[in-house]
Amino acid sequence: MEHNPGMNLRFKAFLDNESQDSVELALNYCGIEECRPGYFHSPPKRSIYLIHIILRGKGTLEIEGQTFHLGENDAFLIPPYRKGSYQADREEPWVYMWIGFSGLKAYECLTKAGFGQQRLVRQVTCTERLHEIIRRMLEIPQLTLVNELRRNSMMQWFLSELIEEYQTLYKTQDTYPYSAAAYVSYAKEFLVENYNRKVRVDELADRIGINRSYLAKSFKKLMGCSPQQFLVNLRMEKAVGMLKNTDLPVNQIAAQVGYENPLTFSKIFKQRYGISPKNYRESAASFPTAQNDCVE
Structure with missing residues (x-):
């Protein structure tokens, strides 16, 4: 861009390249x-x-x-x-x-x-x-x-x-540039990699760049359950594997699958399987391996 004599120059500089309209930006x-x-x-x-x-x-x-x-x-x-x-x-x-x-x-x-x-x-x-x-x-x-x-x-x-x-x-409502499946795939991968940590669904949605309701709705539609249910099922699946294949105490297993409070872990486990983690270990041979099937 040429210098304009009509300008009282305070601070002026420029970069000029008009040959890049085929790239994204x-x-x-x-x-x-x-x-x-x-x-x-x-x-x-x-x-x-x-x-x-x-x-x-x-x-x-x-x-x-x-x-x-x-x-x-x-x-x-x-x-x-x-x-x-x-x-x-x-x-x-x-x-x-x-x-x-x-x-x-x-x-x-x-x-x-x-x-x-x-x-x-x-x-x-x-x-x-x-x-x-x-x-x-x-x-x-x-x-x-x-x-x-x-x-x-x-x-x-x-x-x-x-x-x-x-x-x-x-207060515009952003339209998301990727498909719902892409966001769900990212969320699922994140949960699989971080099931042993404290995970909040609203923080996960914020991390992805979408709102919580959109994530929950898309996850439910594509996976058959909410992100929180998927996380619980995943944790239970991991816990079952450790109960069957290790001698770790129940409180350590609880911590390794993301529960700071062993009592909370035991309560959720019993709600899912109708038996405590300790009794499950003792009777493991008679229970099928748990699947992360998003069953409510």
Whole structure:
């Protein structure tokens, strides 16, 4: 991007690469500018998404017949191949930062951040964090693979801040990008690997990035039981194996399958099999091996 003589330069730098629209997400350029009073700019149509965030001052955006009077903490989007122009206020010219990016996931990220083809403007409150990300990107302008990877990771962090803030402020319901089966598979694998630890279903859902009710509903539909029931059944299966094949005391077996209190373990075991762990061990030959079949 060329230097504009209409700019009163406070801090301005940029990175320019418009050949990455085939990857998932890629930074094309970014910068921070302080405009002179009344400065007018009409960038050419480009194949990228361009976001400006106003740090202070005022100005006007015009895009395809729409006019927006914008000020501090406003953000505006110019989508690919759409003609827009913007002008700084003559009394309080704006200072803004901008970021241009492209890629196969660019539009999806923008919609989750509150933008779209018809939603071109939104308020932003996390300007300090976004400003810091842009500033850090501008500190590594060298065109090396290492710096390109770092800049792209920062650009993704920039978008994640916009998405998280929008979802928090406007209480939007996130649509999950993966199938229910993928989340259930992850949850099942986590439970199998961590059955001997204290596991809370809400913490597991948070770890995955979904809410508890969605996890429970999906798990029940695909596995025939809740995550908690699956965990209990898994623990009982492991306990049965140890009762049959080891001489470990019951309290140690309880601890090894995730129960801090041996009495709690014994109570759950008896509810499942109708007999205490001690009596089960003594009569193990007459009991079939337990299966983690999610039977309620």
